[in-house]
Amino acid sequence: MTYELHGIKINCADGISQEEAAIYLNNQLQVMPHKTLLSLDLGLDGNNVVVKPHYDTIVRVRRITGYLSTLPRFNDAKKKEAADRVSHIQ
Known part of the structure; x- marks a missing residue:
């Protein structure tokens, strides 16, 4: 499932809702506020959510x-x- 929030593309595994994706996105934006987040991949590993951010390198x-x-x-x-x-x- 793919969502777009705040102009950022979020690729989610099945089972992750848009509300949950928004929470992970907001957390990631707070972790690295000085970098430009291009997209976010959210996957599942058992009961854990795997977060893989993609930042601009310019x-x-x-x-x-x-x-x-x-x-x-x-x-x-x-x-x-x-x-x-x-x-x-x-």
């Missing part, structure tokens, strides 16, 4: 004064420079 890389890196790796001066940048894209 990482935003910024270029500040010639350096390519992710924002957490910048020092305080580079973080301030990134925060002060003006976006010209609308």
Whole structure:
């Protein structure tokens, strides 16, 4: 059975209701709030539910004064420079 909740595709084994799938989806969204969840597979292993999330692997890389890196790796001066940048894209 396949459901779509909050724009996320959920593939469920027979016996898992849409309400139960919504609970597992909300739990997964709370576990990794900083990542983009693409889809969720819910299977059964005996009496246990097996949850397999599929996340987006794209990482935003910024270029500040010639350096390519992710924002957490910048020092305080580079973080301030990134925060002060003006976006010209609308």
